[in-house]
Amino acid sequence: MKVTVKYFASIREAIGLASEQRDTQVITLGALRDELIALGGAHADSLARGKAVRLALNQVMCQESAELGEGAEVAFFPPVTGG
Amino acid sequence: MPARDMPRVSIQTADFDLSTEVAALRAQDPRVGAVCSFIGIVRDRTAGEPGQISSMELEHYPGMTEKSIEAMIDAAQQRFDIFGARVIHRVGLLAPLDQIVMVAVSSAHRGESFQACEFLMDYLKTQAPFWKKEQTPSGAHWVDARVSDDAALAKWGIALENTSFNAPD
Numbered sequence: 675m676k677v678t679v680k681y682f683a684s685i686r687e688a689i690g691l692a693s694e695q696r697d698t699q700v701i702t703l704g705a706l707r708d709e710l711i712a713l714g715g716a717h718a719d720s721l722a723r724g725k726a727v728r729l730a731l732n733q734v735m736c737q738e739s740a741e742l743g744e745g746a747e748v749a750f751f752p753p754v755t756g757g
Numbered sequence: 758m759p760a761r762d763m764p765r766v767s768i769q770t771a772d773f774d775l776s777t778e779v780a781a782l783r784a785q786d787p788r789v790g791a792v793c794s795f796i797g798i799v800r801d802r803t804a805g806e807p808g809q810i811s812s813m814e815l816e817h818y819p820g821m822t823e824k825s826i827e828a829m830i831d832a833a834q835q836r837f838d839i840f841g842a843r844v845i846h847r848v849g850l851l852a853p854l855d856q857i858v859m860v861a862v863s864s865a866h867r868g869e870s871f872q873a874c875e876f877l878m879d880y881l882k883t884q885a886p887f888w889k890k891e892q893t894p895s896g897a898h899w900v901d902a903r904v905s906d907d908a909a910l911a912k913w914g915i916a917l918e919n920t921s922f923n924a925p926d
Contacts, residue, residue: 683816683888684899726902733821735884749818749886753902756817756846756887757797757858757878 675699675744677706681720682751685727688720703729703748704738710750726753765842766826768817770849773859782843782863789840793870794861795878801853803891811892815848815857818886822846829880837873839864844877846887879909 680693700706707727710717721727730749731740742748763781767773775794783789801810830842845859860877864870889900 680818682818682886683890730818730821730886733818733824735825749821751818751886752888752899754883754886755889755900755902756815756885757882 675742675746677742677746677748679706679710680747680749682749684752685720685750689716698742701741702738703731703736703740703742706742706748707738707750721750727751728753763843765830765844766823767845768819768822768848769845770847772847772856773845775859775861778843778845778859779861782841782861784841786840786863788865789863790865791867791870792861792863793867793874794859795874796856797858797878799851799853799855799857803893809893810853811894812853813851813892814890814897815846815851816888816890817846817848821886825885826881829877829884832880833862833873833877836876837862837864837869839869839873842873842877844881846881846885848887876913879906879913880915882906883910 675698677696677698678693679696681689681691686692698706698709700709707721711721711723728751729736729738729740731742732747775796779792779794783792799810799813801808803809826844830844833839833842840863842860842862847855847857851857858881860874860881862870862873862877864873883906891898891900
């Protein structure tokens with residue numbers, strides 16, 4: 675299944691990418707996070723378990739149990755600081 | 758109701774004028790008896806140290822930002838007896854003294870406008886995808902989220918979507 679993964683703010687800077695296409699077999703966002711962590715390097719550092727990471731699926735904040743669909747847009751970012 | 762063609766949410770680099778926005782929100786509707794507005798302004802300090810922040814870069818998630826704030830306004834409309842709401846948030850490079858965000862709400866009486874305005878700001882602070890990066894003498898720093906902002910949203914009976922999965926904050 676093809677998904678688009680977006681990164682923002684400090685996570686975007688650490689990984690050095692604003693967006694990447696991934697082909698994955700996993701079902702949930704949490705499993706996708708684990709798959710990205712397994713890539714090592716900046717992915718592992720910035721998405722590590724225990725770090726404050728927020729997730730969105732198709733532009734709506736969600737939990738790690740949320741399920742991916744074909745062509746899903748997933749985003750990982752730090753807690754927001756607008757306003 | 759506000760003019761039908763008036764957007765409820767604007768994400769923009771340009772500055773805004775409160776009087777112009779309030780006039781558009783009121784739209785000469787004689788039922789409007791109250792308008793409450795909030796403006797957030799860039800400060801020059803963190804932790805009380807004056808002059809530490811020379812500029813601030815605002816990043817956002819185009820598409821999700823607008824969508825999430827539209828959803829917040831829908832929630833405010835359901836929760837409070839208000840006529841209309843308008844939210845403007847600036848992005849890009851800002852300097853101390855610059856206006857950064859505006860929330861304005863119209864209603865028949867003051868109570869609903871006051872409450873809806875605070876509700877929208879509390880919601881926006883913790884749920885709208887914006888990130889601030891401050892330029893200081895020691896370099897550029899991403900601003901940390903504040904636990905007190907989550908607490909502010911909790912007082913409206915709204916639990917954050919995914920905090921339990923992503924401790925610590």
